[in-house]
Amino acid sequence: MSELKLMKGNEALAEAAIRAGADAYFGYPITPQSEVIEYLMTEQPEKRTGMVVLQAESEIAAINMVYGAASTGKKVMTSSSSPGISLKLEGISYLAGAELPAVIVNVVRGGPGLGTIQPSQADYFQSVKGGGHGDYKLYVLAPASVQEMSDFVEDAFNIAFKYRAPVLILSDGLIGQMMEKVNLKDQLPRLTNDEIIEKYDSWAVTGRKNRRRNIITSLDLQSEKMEARVHRLMKKYEQMEKEDLRYEKILCDDAEYLIVAYGSSARISQKAVELARKKGIKAGLLRPITLFPYPKQPLFELADQVKGILSVELNAGQMVEDVKLSVEHKVPVEHFGRTGGIIHTPEEVLEALEQKIIKNGNLRYHTTRESSIL
Amino acid sequence: MTEEIIIAGFGGQGVLSMGKILAYSGIMENQEVSWMPSYGPEMRGGTANVTVILSDERISSPYLKLFDTAIILNQQSMDKFENSVKPGGLLIYDPNGISHHPTRKDIQVFQIEGTKLAAEMENKKIFNMVILGGFLKKKPIVKLENVIAGLKKSLSERYHHLIPLNEKAIQVGMESIHPY
Structure with a gap:
């Protein structure tokens, strides 16, 4: 049943991740997005849905945990704020290169460097012009309300799996910290391992035997193959422009x-x-x-x-x-x-x-x- | 109806929670609400403020320059926000610790001795409820019963026995607010 609440943007996003049937969240605290991991730790979603929540030892560890979990066809999310996202960029580039679905959240603060903990939108270039290395793009959603902080989580997962690509929710300290009325969506069930095999067996490493091995990697030393991979990515981005502009x-x-x-x-x-x-x-x-x-x-x-x-x-x-x-x-x-x-x-x-x-x-x-x- | 409010004072005075209770009360009346805190380093000991908007319509900007009402609870906030009240608007303040009183003539200025009244009630924590009562007397934008319903929503159940005390504090505030 949907539910009306007064929540901070960060809390609404965290609750939405549970309700979207996410399998895991890996993160590391940083102002102004710390409420995401605080909320998840308090809420203990492993008791509600079995969702794993883990505070990693660093942002870099968190994004690589995302890479690992995403490789198995699981719905996985991480969040941070600007300096933390800079640390994650290598991993984000690898996710794009290996064509893995994942949701990354940036609650932007002022920069460059450690900058300030106050709101900013100075990570626009980083978000839409690559950020990490190589020919890739992120599908970037920009919520403007607490309601959208909640709604965009499920949307982001849907896009991530539709294209097998990382999706960024680009928020900021203002939207993350403010409270508004939010209508929470109904709880979606997490996929079972059998359902994941049924849906994503063509690419995910599910442990199933007696089929061609699925290999998750962003490395291709054969230039022709690598170029084909880049072209495949570009096709996805073209399709996003045609079908999923908002x-x-x-x-x-x-x-x-x-x-x-x-x-x-x-x-x-x-x-x-x-x-x-x-x-x-x-x-x-x-x-x-x-x-x-x-x-x-x-x-x-x-x-x-x-x-x-x-x-x-x-x-x-x-x-x-x-x-x-x-x-x-x-x-x-x-x-x-x-x-x-x-x-x-x-x-x-x-x-x-x-x-x-x-x-x-x-x-x-x-x-x-x-x-x-x- | 749209009411744009800034509540400003020291961290620890209950500025943010007062705003939160007001926002919850708005929700109880099916209004649109926004609650935008200053969450900067100043929260850790210095000044704290929160912008609260209640409206019948979708709220555009949660961040504002001018307000219908400023509720001011220390001198720094007076210096910062006296000029942020719209002409014809309302300024409510606790004179405790205020050396430079407001000078504007184009707004309504009201005083409420929240610090003193809360001390008399032997519970400093209900200070913000006394102030809220004063505000609601001047601007009855939400019904008292909905404030209580809002309190129930925003307080965890183990504090629900304190709700009558909070209600009393709101009443005291309503009776005590006076023009400056």
């Missing part, structure tokens, strides 16, 4: 000015759009829900309608590059965002829209990255 349009029908923002920035920007509308400015919001695949086509089409676009992110200007690539210079595109753990207010976003886009409506392509930072 985005939300808010007040875009008559918009003259557009804000593009994801996650916590989308929530703040939605309020900025409401404030703008009260002032008579026809502003709209496009919220990418998946950051890869990116809503290129919807943005390309909106660029014919609007006079300018502001990319609002809690960073020094990262997603703005994808907005620019999407609209192909049809309209001016600017960036606005605070960094260092400071969160922009709706009023600041509206002011940036007025100053950078509306006021400069006649000037095109005049700013540099430096001038786009407050």
